[in-house]
Amino acid sequence: MEIDTAYLSDPGGREVNQDDGGSVENGETGAWVIADGLGGHKGGEVASTLAVETVLGAFRDTPDLDADVIESHVEDAHETILQEQEENPERSSMRTTIVALFRNGTDARWVHVGDARLYHFRGGGIQFQTKDHSVPQTMVAAGEISLDEIRFHEDRSRLLRAVGQEGEIRPKLGPESAGLRSGDAFLLCTDGFWEYVTETQMEVALAQSSGADEWLGRMERMLHRCAEGKHDNYSAMGLIVES
Numbered sequence: 001m002e003i004d005t006a007y008l009s010d011p012g013g014r015e016v017n018q019d020d021g022g023s024v025e026n027g028e029t030g031a032w033v034i035a036d037g038l039g040g041h042k043g044g045e046v047a048s049t050l051a052v053e054t055v056l057g058a059f060r061d062t063p064d065l066d067a068d069v070i071e072s073h074v075e076d077a078h079e080t081i082l083q084e085q086e087e088n089p090e091r092s093s094m095r096t097t098i099v100a101l102f103r104n105g106t107d108a109r110w111v112h113v114g115d116a117r118l119y120h121f122r123g124g125g126i127q128f129q130t131k132d133h134s135v136p137q138t139m140v141a142a143g144e145i146s147l148d149e150i151r152f153h154e155d156r157s158r159l160l161r162a163v164g165q166e167g168e169i170r171p172k173l174g175p176e177s178a179g180l181r182s183g184d185a186f187l188l189c190t191d192g193f194w195e196y197v198t199e200t201q202m203e204v205a206l207a208q209s210s211g212a213d214e215w216l217g218r219m220e221r222m223l224h225r226c227a228e229g230k231h232d233n234y235s236a237m238g239l240i241v242e243s
Contacts, residue, residue: 002242006212013230018044019190020052021235029063033100036116036190043094051077051096065109074171081164095162099188110174114162121185133161182243192232196223212238
């Protein structure tokens with residue numbers, strides 16, 4: 001079973017890209033990570049890079065899907081960023097969101113902190129999507145707004161959890177095991193991406209594409225048709241399971 005993977009990251013309308021992403025594969029195991037850094041004084045891009053590198057390195061050493069192990073990968077990233085804050089006080093406000101997908105054989109599991117999202121597609125439709133750790137997401141849970149109204153909501157950037165924050169980060173794990181099937185697809189992306197590309201557009205672009213690179217390309221063109229001015233950095237990683 002092979003995984004066709006594509007990745008894109010762009011500063012959007014900003015001067016600096018504070019997003020980062022990366023992946024590592026070794027035979028039947030693999031990890032894919034996206035992070036969106038927060039904080040001034042070059043803190044955001046440092047935080048996202050530290051998070052991605054730490055999680056990939058930890059999985060490379062321990063390619064296990066056990067819940068405690070996956071949580072420890074994110075906790076390692078958290079501790080790494082806290083240490084950087086302590087050593088460089090000018091970066092004390094840096095934080096990052098993160099979303100990661102891990103594979104071992106035909107099993108997969110994911111984890112996230114913040115509002116970087118993972119979407120799991122099966123049969124052409126979205127079977128699962130992560131829930132943001134944000135104020136608007138709590139409003140959805142309370143029935144005050146619809147899920148789609150999170151986009152462009154005035155409090156959309158108000159996060160409840162971020163790697164590098166004070167206190168516990170409580171990473172959110174996905175289902176215990178999601179057996180991979182040929183044709184399954186995953187999208188990991190930052191808020192600067194899903195803000196402009198709707199779930200329906202994601203499904204349509206997937207149906208029209210022959211591979212992960214084409215899928216991301218179609219969605220990026222959709223984003224460009226909507227985004228204006230100094231819009232946020234955006235990053236996305238597309239994966240399509242091949243038999």
